[in-house]
Amino acid sequence: MYLQDIRIIYMEPCLADPEKIRLKARFSRDIRELMPYLNAVIPHAVYNPEIHTLTFTKEFRLLTVYPQEMTIAKALNTTDAFKTLDWFKDLVNDTYARRDQIEPLYTRRRRPTALEIYKYLPGKNCKQCGEPTCLAFAGKIFMGYRSLDECGLLAREEYTVLREALRQLVAGG
Ligand code: SF4
Known part of the structure; x- marks a missing residue:
């Protein structure tokens, strides 16, 4: 095995x-x-x-x-x-x-969509980033207008796994 x-x-x-x-x-x-x-x-x-x-x-x-x-x-x-x-x-x-x-795929795939980015955000809609919802923030990340660091909640310890996964997701796009 x-x-x-x-x-x-x-x-x-x-x-x-x-x-x-x-x-x-x-x-x-x-x-x-x-x-x-x-x-x-x-x-x-x-x-x-x-x-x-x-x-x-x-x-x-x-x-x-x-x-x-x-x-x-x-x-x-x-x-x-x-x-x-x-x-x-x-x-x-x-x-x-x-x-x-299997034909191996050595290249990066397409950019993640806003909805895929949204799944990794805290989902609290707290507005601290200046956006009305986490989905709106995900849309701005997708368009390149905002960075992950602007979600203050994501910096908290409890979101470590999500934050690192999201960094990989966005970096891989
Ligand atoms: S700061 Fe983070 S958790 Fe709060 S609304 Fe913005 S993206 Fe969502």
């Missing part, structure tokens, strides 16, 4: 939404060589080949994959978190097994 194990380093409630779980997990091997293949098979993934990151959503969950680890935000609960890790491990191993039939 190409990827034997994905081990959780930490898992805790999302402070912003204690009903949800966030986690970081480490791979039993470096999967960097497989990332262009995963980029080809995961719909809507945003791949950054310079820094080897792959960011995508699985329904409402936000996943960011690095060569040796990954983060998940907004998992439903512990069971959902483990199931998502199992799903990703199976995807990695299946992609590796089928790699001869």
Whole structure:
């Protein structure tokens, strides 16, 4: 098996939404060589080949994959978190097994849409950034008029996973 194990380093409630779980997990091997293949098979993934990151959503969950680890935000609960890790491990191993039939995609995909950016914002509509809603702020990010640093809430510790995932998403566009 190409990827034997994905081990959780930490898992805790999302402070912003204690009903949800966030986690970081480490791979039993470096999967960097497989990332262009995963980029080809995961719909809507945003791949950054310079820094080897792959960011995508699985329904409402936000996943960011690095060569040796990954983060998940907004998992439903512990069971959902483990199931998502199992799903990703199976995807990695299946992609590796089928790699001869897959055309690897070494380039960055399209820019993320405003709606995709919005999914990673705090969603509080607090107006501190000067925009009436988080969606309006996402639209300004998409158009290049605003930067992520202008969302003060995103700088808080509880949004660390979302912030880093969003940076990868925007950087990969
Ligand atoms: S500061 Fe952040 S959380 Fe508040 S409205 Fe703007 S984007 Fe949304």
